[in-house]
Amino acid sequence: MxxxxxxxxxxxxxxxxxxxxxxxxxxxxxxxxxxxxxxxxxxxxxxxDRIATSLRRKKTGIYAVIFSVKGGKVLEDTYSTKFLKGVLNYFSSKGLKLIVDIHENGNVAEYYSNMIKSKVVDGFILLDIRKNDERVNLLNKEKFPYVVIGRNDENNFVYIDSDNVAGAYMAIKHLKQIKCKKILYISGDMGIPVSEQRLTGVKSAQKDLGVEIDVEFGDFDEEKTVEILKSILKKGFEYDGIFCASDTMAYAAMKFLKGLNIEVPIVGYDNIPLSEFVGLSTIDQNIIKIGYSAAQTVDNMAKGKETISMVVPSKLIKRQSTLSFIQKHI
Amino acid sequence: MxxxxxxxxxxxxxxxxxxxxxxxxxxxxxxxxxxxxxxxxxxxxxxxDRIATSLRRKKTGIYAVIFSVKGGKVLEDTYSTKFLKGVLNYFSSKGLKLIVDIHENGNVAEYYSNMIKSKVVDGFILLDIRKNDERVNLLNKEKFPYVVIGRNDENNFVYIDSDNVAGAYMAIKHLKQIKCKKILYISGDMGIPVSEQRLTGVKSAQKDLGVEIDVEFGDFDEEKTVEILKSILKKGFEYDGIFCASDTMAYAAMKFLKGLNIEVPIVGYDNIPLSEFVGLSTIDQNIIKIGYSAAQTVDNMAKGKETISMVVPSKLIKRQSTLSFIQKHI
DNA sequence: CTGAAAGCGCTTACAG
DNA sequence: CTGAAAGCGCTTACAG
The missing domain is CATH 1.10.260.40 (lambda repressor-like DNA-binding domains)
Structure with missing residues (x-):
């Protein structure tokens, strides 16, 4: 043949x-x-024949990203796709391959353990890292190459993370620059590293820039966000700026307040496609870069090179939800 | 070890x-x-060790989907993700693996040829099929397993396609049901199979249902769609229903006409996320099902089983852009 | 600089 | 029903 x-x-x-x-x-x-x-x-x-070569060399040149299903929704947000795009940009440029898989039910550690034993991949990129993550424990024990997207409290691994602290800081700084004096920050739930990091950035900006900021917890939930606004409105709405820990919360707030004819500058987080559409100012995490760096890092690790964790800078995207207030304040 | x-x-x-x-x-x-x-x-x-097993058996249990970059935009629409999700649903349930890759520049046939020779994958799923596609020629010559998403004129291959004819028919039927008498159909460019199939469906509905339909070519372009509407408006707008071959064209039309306070029922095609958001009635192609069937088919083919082409039915999604007109007509 | 040989971890036709 | 052996297509330590 x-x-x-x-x-x-x-x-x-x-x-x-x-x-x-x-x-x-x-x-x-x-x-x-x-x-x-x-x-x-x-x-x-x-x-x-790459299979024969792999058997001899004990390396396949194949890496893996596994999506775990959370509530049926997997691979249906732009985060996943942008991330994948970044990962593929690196691997395809190097002639390396990426296996994408979804793992629905059953033991996660067992799934990874079987993947390791099957010898098909040289390394993993882990998404949705949790505290005391069983995958981390397993992979560390097996000394198998992997890098993590995001961080947890332990950080006993190499990670690529978005700079959530600086991102949140930038959002507050922007609101301050357009003359907001009293800002409402609607946070995600505590316990999630991303929420805690963004809150840290907000607190840090509050101290540095001397703005007044109240914090409420919307828990990344649109309804909860609206509830928060409703109960604030009962006492009278005194804020001249809002920052939300996600675009979905920000959009919910925007829509609700517009319905009441209340106009206030608002900034979200994530830069989802809807935000461009409705003109919501937001923080873009540069997910493509995160994916690219993760791929590069796990590849270096699998090849025995030194690797270090990275924090990828985010970017403020200014749109109508804040820009339209610049003139009003002058 | x-x-x-x-x-x-x-x-x-x-x-x-x-x-x-x-x-x-x-x-x-x-x-x-x-x-x-x-x-x-x-x-x-x-x-x-799956690598050793693969070397002996001459099968890896790995399949591949390659995204070719078209204008820098790859893997950034919901089509790709939904499709991937369907493909992964099948493969992951069978313990098979999927390699996802992007191929930017250079010879496509050479890329596929190298993939075949490297013996890493058992089959391909081809996206963005074109007329006289060089991948088809190569894979047929090599007798390598693959299935195609969509069709072209030759169809010298096994394909999984969306039923564009029936989808377009359903859209017109829906407009007719809400009492539209004179419909404007804004088509995609000819030469693209999808456009031709949807036009066929429109013509077929016109004949069967006895509605008056004019066809214009928006070529899947938002600006062009608006231009068409503008030139129609000059002669006076007589349509009481619009069907567009894509949601993006439909949305452009919707926005433009709303700006002029013209209210007319409108149906799009594709069911992109924006459409749910703005309440646009549309045709959903069931892309997840298409992906799943493609995966299943290529797997069967690689295992030497009989395989046949399939046409996956689409679904009409009724939303405000048409539903709000029901009462007006009564 | 080059070759013969062992071996990577399996599967399978052959023989018993 | 079971085992010894060949072989999948490579790489690499060893010897020359």
Whole structure:
């Protein structure tokens, strides 16, 4: 069927060992022999069997990203796709491959354990990291290469994270710049690292910039966000700026307040497609960059190189939800 | 390091051949021996090396979906993600794996040729099929398993396609049901199979249902769609219903007409997330089902089973953009 | 610089 | 029903 290294060797009148050396850029092949072999390889467009190579080398050049299903929703947000795009940008540019899988039910540790034993992949990129994550425990024990997207309290691993602290700080700074004096921050639930980091950024901006900020907990829930606004409205709404820990909460707030003809600058977080559509100012986490860096890092790790954790900077996207207030304040 | 079949054989006092037979559910192993071996396999949670198995069996259990970059935009629409989700639903349920890759520049046929020679995957699912597609020519020549999403004129392959004809028919039927008498159909560009199929459905509904329909070509372009409406408006707008070959065109039309205070029922195609948001009635292609069926089909093909092409039915999603007109007509 | 040989971890036809 | 052996297509330590 297709050509094997043995066929090339025969045609070139050399041993398979020599062909293999040429294939792998070994220096101990004479230029003459090398050229002779190269010519034949090119003529027949010979490509080695990667499975056979993998078996010998104990490396496949394949990595994996596993999506765990949370409430049936998997791979249906732009976060996943942008992240994948970043990961693929790296791997495809290097001729490496990525296995994408979803793991629905059953033991997560068992799933990863089987993946390791099957020897198909050289490393993992972990999403949705939790506190005391069983995957981390397993992979550390097995000394198997992986990098984590995000952080938890332990950080006994290499991670690539978004700079949530700086992102939240930027949002508050922007509201301050458009002259907001009293800001409402609607946070995500505590216990989630992302929420805690964003709150830290808000507190830090409050201290540095001297703005008044009240914090409420919307828990990334749209209804809860509206409830918070309703109960504030009962006492009279005194805020001249709102920052929400997610675009979905920000949009819920925007819609609710618009219904009551209350106009107030508002900033969200995540830069989901809807936000561009409705003109919501927000923080973009540069998810593509995060994916790219994660891929690069796990690849280096699998190849035994030194690797370090990274924090990827976010970007403020200014849109109508805040920009339209600039003139009013002047 | 990790256990090999030889280790299990030694512990069970049998040959590796026998262990292999147990692993592969061979019937020619005595129940006694089988139980003895199973116990040891379970005790040590032994899993065979899939790379070694693949080398022997000439099958890896890995399939591939390659996204080709078109204008930098890849994997950033909901089509790709829903499709992937469907594909993964099948593969993950069967313990099979999926390689996702992007191919940016360079020779497409060469990319596929190298993938085949590297022996890593058992089959492909092809997206964005074109007329006289070079991938089809290559894969047919190599007799390599693959299935195509969509159709072209040749159809010298197994495909999974959306029923665009029936989808378009349903849209017109719905407009007719809400008493539209004169409908404007804004089509995609000819030469694209999807456009031609949807136009066929429109024409067929026109004939069957006896509605008056004019066709214009918006070419899936939002600006062009608005231009069409503008030039129609000059002569006076006489339509009481609009159907567009995509949600993006439908949304552009909706926004433009609303700006002029013209209210007319409108139906789009694709059911993108924005459509739910703005209440646009549309046709949902059931992309998840398409992905699932494609995965199943290529898997069957790689295993030498009979396979057939499929047309997956679409669904009408009724929303405010048409429903709000029901009372007006009564 | 080059080759013969062992071996990566499996499966399977062959023989008994 | 079971085992010894060949072989999948490579790589690499060893010897020369």
């Amino acid at each position: 297709s050509l094997k290294i043995k066929d090339i060797a025969k045609m070139a009148n050399v041993s398979v060992a020599t062909v293999s050396r040429v294939l792998n850029d070994s220096d101990k092949v004479s230029l003459e022999t090398k050229n002779k072999i190269m010519k034949i390889i090119q003529k027949y467009d010979y490509k080695p | 990790s256990l090999k079949i030889k280790d299990i054989a030694k512990m069970a006092n049998v040959s590796v051949a026998t262990v292999s037979r147990v692993l592969n559910d061979s019937d020619k192993v005595s129940l006694e021996t089988k139980n003895k071996i199973m116990k040891i396999i379970q005790k040590y949670d032994y899993k065979p």
